[in-house]
Amino acid sequence: MKKVVSGNEATSLAVKLSRAQVISAYPITPQTTISEKLSEICGSGELDARFVKVESEHSAMATLIGASSTGVRTFTATSAQGLALMHELLFWASGARLPIVMVDVNRAMAAPWTIWCDQTDSVAQRDTGWMQFYCWSNQEILDSVICSFKIAEKSSIPCMICYDGFFISHTNEPIDIPEQKQIDKFLPPRKAEYFLDIDNPQTFSGGTLPNYFMEIRYKLHDAFEKAQGVINDVYDGYNKLTGRSYEPIEPYYIDDADRVLITSGSAASTVFHTVNKMRKSGEKVGMLRIRQLRPFPEKELLYYIKPNIKYGALDRNLSPGTGGVFSQEIRSVLNRNGNGNRIHEFIAGLGGRDITTNNIEEIFKRIGNVEPDGINWVGLLK
Amino acid sequence: MGTTVSAMKEITVFGRGGQGTVVAAEILAEAYFHEGFYTQSFPSFGVERRGAPVTAFLRVDKEFIYLRSMIYKAHTGLILSPDVVNSPTFKPSLVGNATLVINSGRRLPEIPEYKCHYVDATGIALELGLGSKAQPLVNTAMLGAFARVCGDLSLENVLKAVENKVPLNVEKNVSAVKKAYKTVARIE
Numbered sequence: 001m002k003k004v005v006s007g008n009e010a011t012s013l014a015v016k017l018s019r020a021q022v023i024s025a026y027p028i029t030p031q032t033t034i035s036e037k038l039s040e041i042c043g044s045g046e047l048d049a050r051f052v053k054v055e056s057e058h059s060a061m062a063t064l065i066g067a068s069s070t071g072v073r074t075f076t077a078t079s080a081q082g083l084a085l086m087h088e089l090l091f092w093a094s095g096a097r098l099p100i101v102m103v104d105v106n107r108a109m110a111a112p113w114t115i116w117c118d119q120t121d122s123v124a125q126r127d128t129g130w131m132q133f134y135c136w137s138n139q140e141i142l143d144s145v146i147c148s149f150k151i152a153e154k155s156s157i158p159c160m161i162c163y164d165g166f167f168i169s170h171t172n173e174p175i176d177i178p179e180q181k182q183i184d185k186f187l188p189p190r191k192a193e194y195f196l197d198i199d200n201p202q203t204f205s206g207g208t209l210p211n212y213f214m215e216i217r218y219k220l221h222d223a224f225e226k227a228q229g230v231i232n233d234v235y236d237g238y239n240k241l242t243g244r245s246y247e248p249i250e251p252y253y254i255d256d257a258d259r260v261l262i263t264s265g266s267a268a269s270t271v272f273h274t275v276n277k278m279r280k281s282g283e284k285v286g287m288l289r290i291r292q293l294r295p296f297p298e299k300e301l302l303y304y305i306k307p308n309i310k311y312g313a314l315d316r317n318l319s320p321g322t323g324g325v326f327s328q329e330i331r332s333v334l335n336r337n338g339n340g341n342r343i344h345e346f347i348a349g350l351g352g353r354d355i356t357t358n359n360i361e362e363i364f365k366r367i368g369n370v371e372p373d374g375i376n377w378v379g380l381l382k
Numbered sequence: 383m384g385t386t387v388s389a390m391k392e393i394t395v396f397g398r399g400g401q402g403t404v405v406a407a408e409i410l411a412e413a414y415f416h417e418g419f420y421t422q423s424f425p426s427f428g429v430e431r432r433g434a435p436v437t438a439f440l441r442v443d444k445e446f447i448y449l450r451s452m453i454y455k456a457h458t459g460l461i462l463s464p465d466v467v468n469s470p471t472f473k474p475s476l477v478g479n480a481t482l483v484i485n486s487g488r489r490l491p492e493i494p495e496y497k498c499h500y501v502d503a504t505g506i507a508l509e510l511g512l513g514s515k516a517q518p519l520v521n522t523a524m525l526g527a528f529a530r531v532c533g534d535l536s537l538e539n540v541l542k543a544v545e546n547k548v549p550l551n552v553e554k555n556v557s558a559v560k561k562a563y564k565t566v567a568r569i570e
Contacts, residue, residue, distance in 0.1 A: 004412045004421060167450050171424040172411050266450045273448035356451045 001177050007168040010138040010175055011077065011103050011161075012037035014145035016047045017183040020075040020101075022067035024052040024060040026082060029115045030165035031105040034077040057082035061089040061100075068098040069204060071195030073149060076100070079165060080107035080121045087125065090158075094129025094220065096205045099152030099159075099190070101145065102130075106265065106316075107165040108351040116352020117165035119265060119317035123293065123325040125160070129220055131227060132293040134264040135163040139175040140291075143244055146183060147234050153190050155223055155230045164316070166352065167266040178242055186241050227295050248297035250289040251304055253279060257286030259367045263314040264290045264326060267348070267355050271314070274360040285364050290326060298333045305334065305341055312344035312367040314378075316355070323347065323375045342371075348378035355379070391534075392453045393440040394475060395524075397462030398433055400513075402521030405547065406460065407438035409525055410535075412543035414442045417535055422447045435466060437475075442534075458532065459496075460524050461485060462503070467492050483527045485520050489569045501527035501566040503558075510554045510561075522548065522555040526562030537563055 005013065011034050015023070023042060025035035042051035052067075054060045057078050064074040078086065083104050093100050104125075108118040122132060133148065135141045141163055148159035163169060196204070208216065228248065239245035252272055254260055263271055268289040278285050288304055290297065305311065315324020322328060327345040334341055344367050349355040359378050366376065393410065397403030404425045411423035419442045426437040439453040455477045461484040466472055473493075476482075482496045485503040503523035513519030522544055529540040541556055548555045 002415075004408075004415045166424070171422060171450070172408050173422045173447070174415050174420060269448045269450045273450075276448070354451045356454075357449070 001179075002174050003177055004172050004174050005138060006033070006170055006172050007138045007141050007163055008033040008105070008170070009037065010141040011145055012041070013177055014142045015075050016041060017178065017180060018075075018146050018149045018187055019047070019073065019184075019189070020049050020149075021072040022050050022052065022064065022074045023076065024054055024063040024067075024074075025076045025078065026054055026057045026060050028057070028079045028082040030107060030117075030169045031077045031079040031082070031103070033169075034103060034105070038075075057085045058089060061086040061093065064100050065089060065093055065096065065098060068093075068100050069096065069196045071190060071192035073153075073190045074100050075102070077103040077105065079105045080109055083121045083125060084109065087128070090125055090128035090130060092205070093158045095216070097156035097220070097223075099149070099156055101148045101152055102158070102160050103141075103145065104160055104162045105165045105169045106162055114351045115165070117167055117266075117316070118350045118352070119162065119164075119315075119325075120350075122160060122162045123317045123319075126293060126325065129157070129224075131157055131159045131224075131231075131295065133159065133161050134291050134293065135161065135168065136264075136266060136269045136289065136291075137175075138168065138171070138173050139244070140246065141168070142175055142177065143238065143242070143246070146178075146187060147238050149190075150187050150234045150237075151227070151231050154234070155227045157220075157223055157227060162265070164266040176242070176244075182241055186237060224295050228297070231292075231295075246291060247300070248290070248292045249300045249304060250291065252287045252289065254286035254288065254304065254309075256284055257309060258284045259310045259312070259364050260286045260288055261312045261314055261360070261363060261367070262288040262290060262326070262330060262343070264293075265316060267314055267316050270355055270357065271360050274357045274364075277357065278361065278364065283364070293326070293329070296329050296333070298337075301330065301333050302337055302339065305339060307341070310344070310367045311341060312346060312363055314346045314348060314355075314363065316349040318347055318350060344372045345375045346378050347375060353379055390441055390443040390447065390449075391458070392456045393442070393458040393460065394453055394456035395438040395440070395460045395462065396466045396472070397436050397438075397521075398466075399436050400433065400517050401436075401462045402519050403436040403462055404438045406462070406521035406524060407440045409521070409540075409543045409547045410440050410528070412547060413525070413529075413535055413540045414440075416539040416542055419444065420446050422450075426452070435463075435469065456480060459483070460528055462520050462524055464490060481531065483524060483531055483566070485524060497568070499527065499531045499566050499568050501562045503527065503562060506558050506561050506565075510558055512551060512554055512558060523558040523562040526559035527566035529559070530563045530566050531568075
């Protein structure tokens, strides 16, 4: 069924279709309309789930860690300071191998106080052991949330779905919504191998001496190395069901391109629009859209990086003193594999600053005309 | 998967907090969707307060809309609160010959360069009891006037979207749409 919905409504619909059993969330802009809708449909019985009201995001994540440990399917959503408050427990969720699914509606980190979009909140959680997916449309949000439950449960790794606050969360556009019975077939109820059970008492994640801890960490890392196979299988299955699929890196117009911009999130959507426009005037520009920060699609990136093409990376996030986080990851992959390509690095759109077609045309011009020269700030006031 | 840049229509709704500005853009998005178009509507990402200036945006195209920046030069403006035309940011936010639908019972002399259509949406809302006397909800009446003026949207699809999206007083809102559709006037 096709319907016009906001990005946040797409999340709520996906959580309902996925039959999450325990939901806990604390309101924070721009995520709030997700928890409002989920609390409403849990209250009305439209979704047979327990909505646990809590006093903070830290407690929301703690609630889900407890609930997920009993073997049920769990969901939460947050943004910015809320995600930061969960930080300690994000490690716990991944270390305990709990398949929790969370939406982070990307919002810049204060100070100064802001409610507007950038990805600094989620990229700062890069090392917590969660998978991270970045969406560019409301359709992709719905599809990613549904698929993430399956990916998380098959790999025993929690998943974070990220999308830009307001630019996607509050934007209404048509999406295709699958039937409940289709999703029931695709995503049966969770079957946990190990879970808290009063009839079979066990302890999980207790004090661990140095003779085992490192092996447990190795297993988590190994699961991440194998996760891309799980992700690809799940999307293949979803594609058979709905005709829609997503790649860890999606190429657009790169075959004959002389300049390629690598980016993520809603910026990728505006870049794609601009690439279409520039192609009409004969400019050979292309785009690579990265939709995973973890696991980072190293092999896929190397496959697309070719000599004689000039590359730029556009980040809507900042690690102060170093630059954009996706740029760092790209540099690290190229360096580790002895690839000689150097990339232009761009920072734009922090704290809700608009990223316009003019900004992107300016970026492509710079990629074509000068050698890579460190970090360029786009759209900064003079 | 290309986007027809030239065919895309950009509409901005100008209002004040409490008038239903954002919802007006959302209803229009759904109406155009029923008409067979791809649509994208979004608020101006401000902190919303009753009485504060609010803008909401709508893009309409025959293909999926990838452009996700704000609208800087709208082809069409819906003016829920006529005093916004005096704001220094008003004229720069429209193309030179923009089509405007204005909630006003009288012609505004400040904006002779635009194609102006007037409707007394406040009068209609007060008459039908939409919102309060101090804060009438004028958005649905404005949509009725827009349906008459825009040329690419049927009254039926606006009514269908209003029925789906308006949470309260559906019948009164439907009457407001119809009444404004009949009474909107082009004034040079």
